[in-house]
Amino acid sequence: MITWRGQTQAEFGFIQRLKELGVDADYEVFDAARDQNRLAGFLRENRDRLKTKDLIYTFGTTATKTVKNLNPDQIPHVFNIVANPVGVGIAASHVSPVHGVTGAKMALSPEVNIQLLEQLYPFNRIAILFDPREDNAVSEVDKLTAVCEALGKEVLLLRLSPDAKTSQLQIEALEQQVKSADVIYVTATSSFIANSGLLKQILPPDVVSIGSSTASLSEGVTVAFGTEYWERGEAAAELAAKILLDGMSPNDLPINEISAEEATLYVNTSHKAASKLNLDKTRNPVVMK
Incomplete structure (x- = not known):
């Protein structure tokens, strides 16, 4: 679990919902403290250890882009609280994200x-x-x-x-x-x-x-x-559960969006x-x- 500015209600919602869905996960949390260089250094120094993880969760656009670019081993990746994942190059489309990453979109267009x-x-x-x-x-x-x-x-x-x-x-x-x-x-x-x-x-x-x-x-x-950060955490957990329990690829899981209605x-x-x-x-x- 990689956060950008400490744990928020999004992460707490994610953890609780994932447990409710039957995933008894062990978490390792790294906070980038809003420092992209610090995050990049962590990813490079811990590449072998990261290979042992079943999933990477990221909060925010910068953390998500950095992990996507420095995740050559394609560890399944779920993002949260990203406003425009397609526009910033994280995903190819909302329906077919590709790049081994999917997640919960935060904002309306x-x-x-x-x-x-x-x-x-x-x-x-x-x-x-x-x-x-x-x-x-x-x-x-x-x-x-x-x-x-x-x-x-x-x-x-x-x-x-x-x-x-x-x-x-x-x-x-x-x-x-x-x-x-x-x-x-x-x-x-x-x-x-x-x-x-x-x-x-x-x-x-x-x-x-x-x-x-x-x-x-x-x-x-x-x-x-x-919607609230907690709900976005729950939405991201739904995607994570399909990866961890059902063996699905992030590439096949559409990004979760909030509709205007x-x-x-x-x-x-x-x-x-x-x-x-x-x-x-x-x-x-x-x-x-």
């Missing part, structure tokens, strides 16, 4: 998120906040930009690298831009979640914001469509902008947080 948001809150000008160092976020930005421009929306791209020495200057530079937007879209970016309190510094309380990940709600985002709308009631949403327009279950 950007176009679906935009469609669902417009039901609640029509808008014209959207700011997209992302960390340009994260492949997952950059891939999401490309899709979002194309979707929004096709709909005639004005798009502002807001780059922020919170671990950089200039992060505070970056935040100050973004202040006027975020205030001028009708909506702020926060991409699935692990560096934003790892730096607790960061988004609350950036997101104006009276501007509606939507998170690609439900994890961003606790950081100050107004709304998110999706299955998604829950999570609303951050502590955020002032939540009062602007027309919740009567949504067909999704609503959870007030």
Whole structure:
């Protein structure tokens, strides 16, 4: 089990569900601590030991891509909490992943998120906040930009690298831009979640914001469509059980996705902008947080 920023509810859900499915597993956990070089070093130094494993589980896009690229022995691999596995090259397609890896996709597609948001809150000008160092976020930005421009929306791209020495200057530079937007879209970016309190510094309380990940709600985002990390862990466990108990190949197991109809709308009631949403327009279950 390879985590990117420590164990989350996704891992706890995975472990519990796998046990319920009849897999009495022994786990070895390695935390990359958001350091790709540290993870790559671990994989190289422990290649022989990894060959003895029946399965590798990874959390997040960067950890999953690193393991995929440094797993020449094709140990069965199940990922979790990846927003766009096809777009970043982890899988060939959602139906036939290939590369010896499958898993549970975390987020709805950007176009679906935009469609669902417009039901609640029509808008014209959207700011997209992302960390340009994260492949997952950059891939999401490309899709979002194309979707929004096709709909005639004005798009502002807001780059922020919170671990950089200039992060505070970056935040100050973004202040006027975020205030001028009708909506702020926060991409699935692990560096934003790892730096607790960061988004609350950036997101104006009276501007509606939507998170690609439900994890961003606790950081100050107004709304998110999706499901809980625990449920994604359970979904990944269902795939792992088919590999471990039934001998199936990851290549033959479609990636588990959340459909628009299955998604829950999570609303951050502590955020002032939540009062602007027309919740009567949504067909999704609503959870007030």
